[in-house]
Amino acid sequence: MIGKNRFGISAKIITGYAVIIVCLVISIFVVNNQLSTMQKERNFIIHHDLQVHSLTNEIEKKLLEMENGQRGYVLTGSERFLKSYNAAENSWRDDFNQLYSLLADNPSQQNNLINIKKAMMSWVNETGEPIIALKKNNKNAAAVKGLQQENSIQNVENIRSQFEQFRSTEISLTEKRAAHLDSRNKNLTYGLISLLVVVIALSIGLALFISRSIVNTVKEVIASIKAMTSNGGDVSKRIFVKTKDEIRELAHATNDLLDSVEKRDWLQKSTNGIVGQYQGKATMNELGTTFISGVARSTDASYGAIYVRESMDSKKFIKKGQFAGTAADVGRDVFTIGEGLVGQCAIEKSPLLIENVPNDYILVSSALGEAQAKNVIIVPVLFEGDTIAVLELATLQTFTEEHKALIENVTKTFGLTVDSISGRMEIVRLLKESQALTEELQAQSEELQTQSEELQMQSEELRMINEQLEQRSLEAEGKSRELLQAKNELEEQAQELSLSSKYKSEFLANMSHELRTPLNSILILSEMLAENAASHQLAEDEEFARVIHSSGQDLLHLINDILDLSKVEAGKLEMLFNEVNMSELPQQLERNFAHVAQQKGLDFRVAMENDVPPLIYTDETRVQQILKNLLSNAIKFTERGTVAVHISSQAPKEKRVEANHWLCFAVSDTGIGIPKEKHDHIFEAFQQGDGATARKFGGTGLGLSISLEFIKLLGGTLELESEEGKGSTFYMYLPSLPEGVTTLASVEEETVLQEVAATVEVEEKLPPNEQGALGFFSGKTVLITDDDQRNIFALKTALQNEGMQVITAANGHECLTLLEETENLDLILMDIMMPVMDGYETIQAIRAQEAYQDIPIIALTAKAMKNDREKCLEVGASDYVSKPLKIEQLFSVMRVWISNQ
Amino acid sequence: MNDQGLSQEDYLTPMEEMEIDLFLEAVYRLSGFDFRKYMRSSIVRRLQNRMRMERATTISSMQEKLFHESGFVEKILNDFSINVTEMFRDPDFFKVFRHTVVPELKKLASIRIWHAGCATGEEVYSMAILLKEEGLMEKTTIYATDMNEEVLEKAKKGMFSLQKMQTYTKNYLQAGGSEAFSEYYTADNHFAYFEPSLLKNIIFAQHNLVTDSSFNEFHVIICRNVLIYFTSELQNEVQSLFYESLCTDGFLGLGNKESLRFSQCATGYEEFSTLQKIYRKKH
């Protein structure tokens, strides 16, 4: 992939290294060169100069040897000197030549050397040889003389100085050369250092260049990859590298990888997208529709349909979703297994790709027209090895490999989902069904209850009808009996009539007797009056007249009373309500009764309070009549003392009518009084304290009953306060009624006198439906268990009044014993707080007995104790009532628990 | 068993179905009471019952009576109205209500409760007693409705047969009543009369869940053992009526055998008590 003229990283690095190595080699070569030159030079200095010096010295030494040898020989004549002379003389020229050749590069020194040679030659020739020859020739003296010759010595000295000069020149030359060598050496060091610097700089530069060129591209790649990851794994971008190296290759490879990742990513995303969409769908149709549209969109298909198997035992595949560009219905709705391509695919369980679609296979229609599908793919959806659904897709293009992979991918999971949804739907269906069934059952049971209630009602109706029929026959029977009875009654009445007429006649006879007696007196006395008219005995006359008068008055009273009473009883008496002037009443009373009282020697007092209104509305005559009755009674029954009338504005405790004003007339006396037990009787007609009294005081005894009746008619009440022997007071309360008495309450005496124990609030008002209550409770047996005798007493009285049988127990033990003895117990009232064995224990003990499982037990608890109540229920009480008991509540509860269900 | 010309209740011929359709249509047109979406099985049983009593052989003949026999429509309406109820029916419901819902209600300044399908009022009196004991009586208004005016009249009287009082007492105690049950009634030989003060904040009104719409917003709606007579379609309709009529965080109490689970409104509620079918409307 990479260009031919690539320049790889290794090449770069190798080039870098090569450059550096070459530089190093060159520098080593140069240095080496320098070093060897210097070596040579040094060697030269060492060999050449040393040789030059030593040769020079050698020649000089040989000169000296020659001189010595010559002189020794001359002086001694010893051959040994001559020999050393000869040896030196023979060899110095070699040395000289050698030296000369050594100095080939230095002509000036050669010249100097030649000069030295010349001098030496001349010495040898002019001094050395001739002298020796002299000696040999035994010319000793001449020889010695020769020796002593100035110039011979001078000559040697000259030569030696020449040598000295030569040598110093050579030394300076050597020094010069050494200095040169030194400077060369320094230069070399400098050169070496600069070479090193250059090489280092070069290698660093190269290294930087190469590494940068590598790192930059790597950085580029990293940046691109980072950009991808930071973009949430956006793999759509690609890496671009300008260099032509391995990094580029890496980028290319990475790009390839990205390509495949992108494809996989797309596959994964599309799969997830489709799978995610259809997750949580509740129905198959929803599932099918979302699935097929997801798949079709992702594969660019223009048509799609999903067929789901009805059930695993079914051969039918039903279309559960479709996708098409238009709303038009595409494809068939149902396939059976094996039918058509879809059915075939279901059997084969492998995908079917049709690339050359027959012309009439599928026309994909859009808003713009219809087109021929190019590719059709039919894929089975498998679950546990069975085809659970079949997917069909058609496209106008071709399905790519990715498309196929996607289809394969999504169908894999789809099978599971289809199965789980059908499972879930089945569960939901079953749950719904069971819910519906539950409701249905409830409805049915309620219906049944209603029906049974209806039946109950019907049977009750029937019973009622039966009862009615029975009653009718009874009635018929009764009627005949009634007829008989009526006849009997008639007879009886006739008898009664005769009887009552007998009474009447008796009464009348009585009366006539009563009437006759005063009348007799009148008759007799009037007769006597008439007879004695002449005698004119005034005192007697007067007495007679008084008796006549009083008898006549008695008679009149009696007759009036009888008349009134009979009228009252016949309801014929009417009260005439009118203004009554109260201010005049005291005088009136005084006028009428003061003298009567005085006659009996009694005090008579009338007092009226100031707050009594001047005018009231009532029946004046009747009031007067009543007062007269009361007062004459009072006077009649009082032997001594006082009779007094006290009038005040005061209402009675129990009003029978509503009025703005009430007056109280208290008529009191200090007479014989009325014994308590007679209080009720004295108002009855023909009753007085007792027979004896009647005889003693006379009178008919009608007065009080008439008065009472009058008072009632006037809307008032009469109360009596009396003690035997001390006197009596009658309190007459009268209302002022401008309109008269409109509603007269029935005169019934409610005196429910009940002993009330401290803890029991007995309400005196009784429930409205009272009649028959006696029937409800009567005959029922109640067991009261309470340690407080007052409670027991109060309850017992109240319950007995209702006609109940009451058994009492003072504690739990007693209760249990009584239970054993009693039969037909209807209810138990159980106090909770009892000593020894409390209510809870007792209830538990009762409930433990087979026979008393269901007997109602009502616990009597303290009001504030909620726990108590719970405990009561725990141990088996049926209900509880809290203390202090309200009798009405207790009755209600007892009704509830006694009523037989 | 069936000699009345009507097939077994769970299987009706299409003809009979049609007859019933027409019959119910007639009832609706004649009386305004719509039983067309009531559970067929229940309707059929009630009709069978009536047919037995009337010795009728076909539903069509019953339909004739509808039109021509005076008082027959009322009879049918009466047949279709099942008013079975009890005080503190399902005591645990009231117990759970007392312990879980009441604390929530205590937070409110005023409370409106709707008893839909209250029948003869036992449920309403029970609620009133519960609220009184919890000290909520004063700030609560109870709307007790039923489609059957006759039962409403009974409900207003607060007068229940003595024979049932033992059961009611047991229920009351089981429902966690905090007083003596007898504090609330006085009894004569046939009936127990509930304290009129309980009625102070109760409004009885005729209301038909099928044909009438919402009339207020409530904090609690109690509709127990009414929906069991409805098809699921009608149940859904009534449930959405309840949903509309309930304020946010409001409570819906259903009968023990009923459920919101399959209702369309289910998502609008959270289960407040699963066992006792008390639901709470979500935000």
Ligand SMILES: C[S@@+](CC[C@H](N)C(=O)[O-])C[C@H]1O[C@@H](n2cnc3c(N)ncnc32)[C@H](O)[C@@H]1O
């Ligand atoms: C079985 S009682 C339930 C009484 C009470 N809620 C209980 O659970 O004890 C059913 C009541 O629902 C009433 N009802 C039936 N359909 C109704 C409707 N469409 N609208 C109002 N009330 C209806 C009936 O009249 C009957 O009183």
